Amino acid sequence: MSTRYAALLRGINVGGHRKVPMAELREVLEELGLSGVATYLGSGNAVFTSDSADERTLTRNLERAIERRFGFAVDCLVRDAAYLRSxxxxxxxxxxxxxxxxxxxxxxxxxxxxxxxxxxxxxxxxxxxxxxxxxxxxxxxxxxxxxxxxxxxxxxxxxxxxxxxxxxxxxxxxxxxxxxxx
Known part of the structure; x- marks a missing residue:
């Protein structure tokens, strides 16, 4: 069963530092095999669908992929739709x-x-x-x-x-x- 998630990236695109263009973030998420990818604003909000129910693994995979792609670490949180609603x-x-x-x-x-x-x-x-x-x-x-x-x-x-x-x-x-x- 697929679940909708939001990824919340911490401390990117602030004051010209730690640039993560949203188009490239969408590519990173899609390269991880996630679907229904979209971003909101330029401050590190993305949504996606995954068959995984493991937020920690999704978070770790995203953090590793961002570091590989952009050359710096970014702390992320991944939360499912039910949690966000609550x-x-x-x-x-x-x-x-x-x-x-x-x-x-x-x-x-x-x-x-x-x-x-x-x-x-x-x-x-x-x-x-x-x-x-x-x-x-x-x-x-x-x-x-x-x-x-x-x-x-x-x-x-x-x-x-x-x-x-x-x-x-x-x-x-x-x-x-x-x-x-x-």
Missing amino acids: IADDCPFPAATLEARQLHVTYFSEGVDPERFSAIDRAAFAPEEFRLGDRALYLYAPDGLGRSKLADVLARPGLTKGIVATSRNWNTVLKLVELTTD
Whole structure:
């Protein structure tokens, strides 16, 4: 049985560094034998169909293929359509009433212990706030990510040490759900 997936690439095409043209990324995915390949925006979002049910193997294969093709390592996450839908459905904030720029999701390669974030004085950042989900962190930043002091704290390397973390705005979260839904 075939499954739709999204691949989330971390830290590419930012400030002219680590260039991964989307047309070439689509070629890489197709060379891996994946079908229904499409990309969304130029920031490392791709969707595809695979007969494999093993997200870890799909991730490793994609990371190796990208490094061979472009000459540098790129951390990737591969998530199936059901997971992406659950992230959107389980949003702890009133997404329908917010502007997309106010809501972001950071996807993690694995579940995180809430203890990682216990030193953050949440009250000091109000009205900004975050909540943990299934291998994800939801961030509400009413003035947008660019002005968010909480986002800066959450992005500190110590908080995500040992795991891959990559963020998407709410529009992209919803678009990936749409692109992976049959």
